[in-house]
Amino acid sequence: MKTFTLFAAALLTASISSAQSINDAQIASIVVTANQVDIDAGKLAASKGTNAEVKKFANLMVADHTNVNKQAVALVTKLKVTPEDNDTSKSLKEGGDKNLETLKGLKGAAFDKAYVDHEVAYHQAVLDAVDKTLIPGAKNEELKALLVKVRPAFVAHLEHAKHVQSTLK
Amino acid sequence: MRSLALAVLAGVLAFSGEGAAAGARPAAAAAAKPATVKIAIEGMKFSPADVTVKPGDTVVWTNKDIVAHTVTSKNGAFDSKVIPPNGTYKFVARRKGDFAYICTLHPPMAADFKVR
Numbered sequence: 255m256k257t258f259t260l261f262a263a264a265l266l267t268a269s270i271s272s273a274q275s276i277n278d279a280q281i282a283s284i285v286v287t288a289n290q291v292d293i294d295a296g297k298l299a300a301s302k303g304t305n306a307e308v309k310k311f312a313n314l315m316v317a318d319h320t321n322v323n324k325q326a327v328a329l330v331t332k333l334k335v336t337p338e339d340n341d342t343s344k345s346l347k348e349g350g351d352k353n354l355e356t357l358k359g360l361k362g363a364a365f366d367k368a369y370v371d372h373e374v375a376y377h378q379a380v381l382d383a384v385d386k387t388l389i390p391g392a393k394n395e396e397l398k399a400l401l402v403k404v405r406p407a408f409v410a411h412l413e414h415a416k417h418v419q420s421t422l423k
Numbered sequence: 424m425r426s427l428a429l430a431v432l433a434g435v436l437a438f439s440g441e442g443a444a445a446g447a448r449p450a451a452a453a454a455a456k457p458a459t460v461k462i463a464i465e466g467m468k469f470s471p472a473d474v475t476v477k478p479g480d481t482v483v484w485t486n487k488d489i490v491a492h493t494v495t496s497k498n499g500a501f502d503s504k505v506i507p508p509n510g511t512y513k514f515v516a517r518r519k520g521d522f523a524y525i526c527t528l529h530p531p532m533a534a535d536f537k538v539r
Contacts, residue, residue: 314528314529317490317491317528318490318491318528321489321490321491321507321508322489322490325489325508400489403466403488403489404489406466406467406468406488407467407488407489407490409467410467410529410531410532413531414529414531
Protein backbone atom coordinates (compact mmCIF):
# COMPACT_ATOMS: atom_id res chain seq x y z
CA MET A 255 0.00 0.00 0.00
CA LYS A 256 2.68 2.42 1.04
CA THR A 257 4.79 1.53 -1.98
CA PHE A 258 1.78 2.20 -4.15
CA THR A 259 1.18 5.59 -2.52
CA LEU A 260 4.81 6.62 -2.87
CA PHE A 261 4.89 5.40 -6.43
CA ALA A 262 1.75 7.40 -7.23
CA ALA A 263 3.29 10.47 -5.62
CA ALA A 264 6.51 10.00 -7.59
CA LEU A 265 4.53 9.75 -10.81
CA LEU A 266 2.59 12.86 -9.90
CA THR A 267 5.76 14.83 -9.20
CA ALA A 268 7.36 13.58 -12.41
CA SER A 269 4.37 14.49 -14.52
CA ILE A 270 4.07 17.95 -13.00
CA SER A 271 7.80 18.68 -13.14
CA SER A 272 8.06 17.66 -16.76
CA ALA A 273 5.33 20.12 -17.77
CA GLN A 274 7.17 22.49 -20.08
CA SER A 275 5.98 26.04 -20.69
CA ILE A 276 2.83 25.71 -18.66
CA ASN A 277 0.24 28.46 -19.14
CA ASP A 278 -2.00 30.17 -16.58
CA ALA A 279 -5.15 28.37 -17.76
CA GLN A 280 -3.40 25.04 -17.18
CA ILE A 281 -2.12 26.16 -13.77
CA ALA A 282 -5.68 27.17 -12.83
CA SER A 283 -6.92 23.70 -13.79
CA ILE A 284 -4.14 22.01 -11.78
CA VAL A 285 -4.90 24.13 -8.70
CA VAL A 286 -8.65 23.51 -8.80
CA THR A 287 -8.20 19.77 -9.48
CA ALA A 288 -5.55 19.34 -6.78
CA ASN A 289 -7.86 20.91 -4.21
CA GLN A 290 -10.92 18.97 -5.35
CA VAL A 291 -9.05 15.65 -5.16
CA ASP A 292 -8.12 16.36 -1.55
CA ILE A 293 -11.66 17.53 -0.69
CA ASP A 294 -13.09 14.27 -2.06
CA ALA A 295 -10.62 12.12 -0.10
CA GLY A 296 -11.28 14.23 3.01
CA LYS A 297 -15.05 13.79 2.73
CA LEU A 298 -14.65 10.03 2.51
CA ALA A 299 -12.25 9.93 5.48
CA ALA A 300 -14.45 12.22 7.56
CA SER A 301 -17.28 9.72 7.29
CA LYS A 302 -15.38 6.43 7.06
CA GLY A 303 -12.36 7.10 9.26
CA THR A 304 -12.33 5.69 12.80
CA ASN A 305 -9.48 7.46 14.61
CA ALA A 306 -10.61 10.83 16.04
CA GLU A 307 -7.44 12.65 14.93
CA VAL A 308 -7.80 11.24 11.43
CA LYS A 309 -11.40 12.45 11.20
CA LYS A 310 -10.43 15.87 12.54
CA PHE A 311 -7.65 16.14 9.96
CA ALA A 312 -10.03 15.01 7.19
CA ASN A 313 -12.61 17.66 8.18
CA LEU A 314 -9.87 20.30 8.16
CA MET A 315 -8.76 19.24 4.67
CA VAL A 316 -12.34 19.60 3.41
CA ALA A 317 -12.68 23.06 5.01
CA ASP A 318 -9.25 24.43 4.04
CA HIS A 319 -9.17 23.14 0.47
CA THR A 320 -12.75 24.32 -0.08
CA ASN A 321 -11.69 27.82 0.96
CA VAL A 322 -8.62 27.69 -1.28
CA ASN A 323 -10.74 26.61 -4.24
CA LYS A 324 -13.34 29.33 -3.60
CA GLN A 325 -10.61 31.95 -3.87
CA ALA A 326 -8.91 30.26 -6.80
CA VAL A 327 -12.20 30.13 -8.71
CA ALA A 328 -12.97 33.75 -7.80
CA LEU A 329 -9.57 34.81 -9.13
CA VAL A 330 -9.72 32.90 -12.41
CA THR A 331 -13.27 34.22 -12.96
CA LYS A 332 -12.04 37.75 -12.37
CA LEU A 333 -9.08 37.21 -14.70
CA LYS A 334 -11.40 35.63 -17.28
CA VAL A 335 -9.19 32.56 -17.44
CA THR A 336 -10.93 29.31 -18.34
CA PRO A 337 -9.16 26.40 -16.60
CA GLU A 338 -7.66 24.20 -19.29
CA ASP A 339 -7.36 20.43 -18.79
CA ASN A 340 -3.86 19.11 -19.28
CA ASP A 341 -1.80 15.99 -18.58
CA THR A 342 -1.04 17.06 -15.03
CA SER A 343 -4.62 17.88 -14.05
CA LYS A 344 -5.77 14.63 -15.69
CA SER A 345 -3.19 12.56 -13.82
CA LEU A 346 -4.18 14.29 -10.57
CA LYS A 347 -7.81 13.39 -11.16
CA GLU A 348 -6.98 9.80 -12.10
CA GLY A 349 -4.69 9.43 -9.08
CA GLY A 350 -7.44 10.83 -6.86
CA ASP A 351 -10.01 8.43 -8.27
CA LYS A 352 -7.67 5.47 -7.76
CA ASN A 353 -7.01 6.55 -4.20
CA LEU A 354 -10.76 6.76 -3.49
CA GLU A 355 -11.25 3.30 -4.98
CA THR A 356 -8.47 1.85 -2.81
CA LEU A 357 -9.79 3.57 0.31
CA LYS A 358 -13.33 2.34 -0.31
CA GLY A 359 -12.02 -1.23 -0.09
CA LEU A 360 -10.47 -0.67 3.34
CA LYS A 361 -11.86 -0.44 6.87
CA GLY A 362 -10.89 0.64 10.38
CA ALA A 363 -7.20 1.15 11.16
CA ALA A 364 -6.12 0.05 7.68
CA PHE A 365 -8.34 2.74 6.15
CA ASP A 366 -7.02 5.43 8.51
CA LYS A 367 -3.41 4.52 7.78
CA ALA A 368 -3.88 4.37 4.01
CA TYR A 369 -5.67 7.73 3.98
CA VAL A 370 -3.04 9.48 6.09
CA ASP A 371 -0.08 7.90 4.24
CA HIS A 372 -1.56 9.14 0.99
CA GLU A 373 -2.16 12.63 2.44
CA VAL A 374 1.50 12.90 3.46
CA ALA A 375 2.72 11.84 0.00
CA TYR A 376 0.10 13.95 -1.77
CA HIS A 377 0.84 17.18 0.10
CA GLN A 378 4.57 16.65 -0.42
CA ALA A 379 4.03 16.15 -4.16
CA VAL A 380 1.71 19.15 -4.48
CA LEU A 381 4.14 21.36 -2.54
CA ASP A 382 6.98 20.31 -4.83
CA ALA A 383 4.81 21.19 -7.82
CA VAL A 384 3.86 24.56 -6.31
CA ASP A 385 7.54 25.38 -5.73
CA LYS A 386 9.11 23.96 -8.85
CA THR A 387 6.45 24.39 -11.51
CA LEU A 388 3.38 26.40 -10.60
CA ILE A 389 4.91 29.48 -8.92
CA PRO A 390 7.80 29.75 -11.42
CA GLY A 391 5.39 29.12 -14.32
CA ALA A 392 2.58 31.54 -13.37
CA LYS A 393 2.61 34.60 -15.64
CA ASN A 394 -0.21 36.61 -14.09
CA GLU A 395 0.99 38.31 -10.89
CA GLU A 396 -2.26 37.74 -9.01
CA LEU A 397 -2.21 34.04 -9.84
CA LYS A 398 1.41 33.85 -8.69
CA ALA A 399 0.47 35.72 -5.48
CA LEU A 400 -2.36 33.28 -4.79
CA LEU A 401 0.04 30.34 -5.11
CA VAL A 402 2.53 32.03 -2.80
CA LYS A 403 -0.26 32.73 -0.32
CA VAL A 404 -1.52 29.16 -0.31
CA ARG A 405 1.91 27.61 0.27
CA PRO A 406 2.09 28.02 4.09
CA ALA A 407 -1.28 26.27 4.47
CA PHE A 408 -0.02 23.29 2.46
CA VAL A 409 3.16 23.18 4.56
CA ALA A 410 1.01 23.15 7.72
CA HIS A 411 -1.14 20.37 6.27
CA LEU A 412 1.95 18.28 5.48
CA GLU A 413 3.26 18.72 9.05
CA HIS A 414 -0.18 17.92 10.47
CA ALA A 415 -0.49 14.79 8.31
CA LYS A 416 3.00 13.64 9.34
CA HIS A 417 2.08 14.15 12.99
CA VAL A 418 -1.11 12.10 12.65
CA GLN A 419 0.84 9.46 10.72
CA SER A 420 3.37 9.16 13.57
CA THR A 421 0.57 8.55 16.11
CA LEU A 422 -0.90 5.73 14.02
CA LYS A 423 2.25 3.62 14.14
CA MET B 424 -8.33 73.18 34.35
CA ARG B 425 -4.80 73.80 35.46
CA SER B 426 -5.02 71.14 38.16
CA LEU B 427 -6.31 68.70 35.62
CA ALA B 428 -3.42 69.50 33.30
CA LEU B 429 -1.00 68.97 36.16
CA ALA B 430 -2.62 65.70 37.06
CA VAL B 431 -2.33 64.51 33.48
CA LEU B 432 1.29 65.68 33.37
CA ALA B 433 2.00 63.85 36.61
CA GLY B 434 0.44 60.78 35.09
CA VAL B 435 2.62 61.09 32.02
CA LEU B 436 5.73 61.49 34.15
CA ALA B 437 4.80 58.60 36.41
CA PHE B 438 4.11 56.44 33.43
CA SER B 439 7.19 57.39 31.49
CA GLY B 440 9.28 56.27 34.44
CA GLU B 441 7.69 52.87 34.25
CA GLY B 442 7.36 52.91 30.47
CA ALA B 443 11.02 53.56 29.85
CA ALA B 444 11.93 50.35 31.58
CA ALA B 445 9.21 48.34 29.90
CA GLY B 446 9.76 49.97 26.52
CA ALA B 447 6.04 50.79 26.21
CA ARG B 448 4.21 53.71 24.62
CA PRO B 449 4.19 56.57 27.15
CA ALA B 450 1.87 59.41 26.13
CA ALA B 451 -1.04 57.51 24.56
CA ALA B 452 -1.39 55.13 27.48
CA ALA B 453 -1.21 57.90 30.08
CA ALA B 454 -4.17 59.62 28.47
CA ALA B 455 -6.04 56.32 29.08
CA LYS B 456 -7.69 56.59 25.72
CA PRO B 457 -8.64 53.09 24.54
CA ALA B 458 -6.54 51.98 21.61
CA THR B 459 -7.26 49.56 18.81
CA VAL B 460 -4.54 47.04 18.28
CA LYS B 461 -4.41 45.08 15.04
CA ILE B 462 -3.11 41.55 14.69
CA ALA B 463 -2.83 39.87 11.31
CA ILE B 464 -3.39 36.18 10.73
CA GLU B 465 -1.19 35.53 7.73
CA GLY B 466 0.97 32.72 6.41
CA MET B 467 -0.38 30.40 9.14
CA LYS B 468 0.94 32.76 11.85
CA PHE B 469 -0.38 35.43 14.21
CA SER B 470 1.54 38.62 13.60
CA PRO B 471 2.73 40.13 15.86
CA ALA B 472 2.78 36.98 17.96
CA ASP B 473 3.20 38.67 21.35
CA VAL B 474 1.02 41.68 22.06
CA THR B 475 0.44 43.62 25.28
CA VAL B 476 -2.54 45.97 25.61
CA LYS B 477 -4.26 48.00 28.36
CA PRO B 478 -7.66 47.24 29.84
CA GLY B 479 -10.27 48.89 27.61
CA ASP B 480 -8.24 48.46 24.44
CA THR B 481 -9.77 46.68 21.49
CA VAL B 482 -7.88 43.97 19.65
CA VAL B 483 -8.86 43.20 16.07
CA TRP B 484 -7.61 40.07 14.35
CA THR B 485 -7.86 40.05 10.55
CA ASN B 486 -7.61 36.77 8.68
CA LYS B 487 -5.46 37.53 5.64
CA ASP B 488 -4.94 33.84 4.91
CA ILE B 489 -6.63 31.77 2.27
CA VAL B 490 -8.01 29.32 4.86
CA ALA B 491 -10.23 29.83 7.92
CA HIS B 492 -8.75 30.21 11.41
CA THR B 493 -9.88 30.71 15.01
CA VAL B 494 -8.58 32.89 17.83
CA THR B 495 -9.18 30.81 20.93
CA SER B 496 -7.71 31.52 24.35
CA LYS B 497 -6.39 28.51 26.20
CA ASN B 498 -8.14 29.57 29.42
CA GLY B 499 -11.55 30.01 27.82
CA ALA B 500 -11.63 33.82 28.07
CA PHE B 501 -12.47 34.25 24.40
CA ASP B 502 -13.18 32.20 21.31
CA SER B 503 -13.74 33.74 17.89
CA LYS B 504 -15.17 30.51 16.42
CA VAL B 505 -14.38 30.19 12.70
CA ILE B 506 -13.00 33.37 11.08
CA PRO B 507 -13.30 32.97 7.29
CA PRO B 508 -10.66 34.35 4.91
CA ASN B 509 -10.82 38.17 4.99
CA GLY B 510 -12.94 37.99 8.15
CA THR B 511 -12.17 39.78 11.41
CA TYR B 512 -12.64 39.13 15.11
CA LYS B 513 -12.84 41.92 17.65
CA PHE B 514 -12.20 41.51 21.36
CA VAL B 515 -12.36 44.23 24.00
CA ALA B 516 -9.81 43.60 26.75
CA ARG B 517 -11.65 44.10 30.06
CA ARG B 518 -9.56 42.37 32.68
CA LYS B 519 -5.84 42.07 33.20
CA GLY B 520 -4.16 38.77 32.58
CA ASP B 521 -2.22 36.55 30.25
CA PHE B 522 -4.16 35.13 27.37
CA ALA B 523 -2.16 32.60 25.42
CA TYR B 524 -4.23 31.61 22.42
CA ILE B 525 -4.20 29.24 19.47
CA CYS B 526 -6.05 28.48 16.26
CA THR B 527 -8.03 25.35 17.15
CA LEU B 528 -8.12 24.33 13.48
CA HIS B 529 -4.33 24.55 13.15
CA PRO B 530 -3.09 24.10 16.74
CA PRO B 531 0.60 24.72 15.99
CA MET B 532 -0.49 28.33 15.42
CA ALA B 533 -0.03 29.85 18.88
CA ALA B 534 0.54 33.36 20.21
CA ASP B 535 0.49 35.43 23.39
CA PHE B 536 -1.70 38.34 24.30
CA LYS B 537 -1.38 40.15 27.62
CA VAL B 538 -3.54 42.79 29.29
CA ARG B 539 -1.53 44.91 31.76
